[in-house]
Amino acid sequence: MKNEKLNELINLVKRNINLADLGCLYAHNGYDDERYHELKEINMKILSLLSENSMEDICSFYLPIKEYPTPKVDIRGILLDENNKILMVEEKLDPGKWSIPGGWADIGFTPSEVIRKEMKEETGLDVEVVRILAVYDKKCHPHPQEAFYTYKIVFLCKKIGGELKNTFDIDDVKFFDIENLPPLSEARILESQIKQLYYLAVDDIKDVYFD
Structure with missing residues (x-):
């Protein structure tokens, strides 16, 4: 199956799980509730077969809901x-692979507070958003x-203090040239x-990209 069609199928299965969750949430009788739970389980099994996630991982994520489900937010x-090189981190969870600093949004923190916290925890730097x-x-x-x-929000940050250092969940922190990025x-x-x-940052383009 071509990747494009596979991705579309996986997204449809995720949507089915979401709809089954809503059915479980708003079911008016035990019969409906049982059927929606069965539909959810079937679609989770399909998702496990189509994706790289184990059934255990999928079940741990798609827990029974008590309110309307919404996307996760990655910040x-x-x-x-000064040479326009990009700060990147190598996380211990994905050795040999690099990303820009960040992580899941935390309850009780604004988006800008989350990225300031993640920058400090992952790189040792204090930043202005x-x-x-x-x-x-x-x-x-x-x-x-x-x-x-998942929705992913990306902020432009500016260093205001601190020094680069590895932390408990980061193997390495480095700046890279845009034309020589790591894996x-x-x-x-x-x-x-x-x-x-x-280029949005370097060219000072004020428009925010979305979707």
Whole structure:
């Protein structure tokens, strides 16, 4: 099956799981609730067969819901040095692969607070958040398939203090030239996205990319 059709099929299965969750949430009787739970389980098995995720991983993500399900939010930052090289991190969870700093949004933190916290925790640097560069829907980009549906917010950041250092979940932190990027952790960021973000920052383009 071609990748484009496979990705479309996986997205449809995710949508089916979402609809089954809504059915479970709003079912008015035990019969409906049982059928929606069965539909959810069937589609989770299909998703496991189509993707690189185990059934255990999928079940741990698609837990029973108590309110309307929404996408997960991944928040990341672009920081350039005086030579316009890009700050990147090698996470221990994906050895040998690199990404721009960031991670899942935390409850109780604003988006800009999240990226300041992630920058400090992953790189040792204190940053000022300048502006939003892009809001990506991972469905619209050729990331490896995963169980959950994700929006990615990317901020332009500026160093205001601190020193580069490795942390407990980071193997290495370095600046890279835009034309000499390392192997990427494509579940987190794509080369096309890094280059787009780079030129939005360097050319001082104020428009925010979305989708």
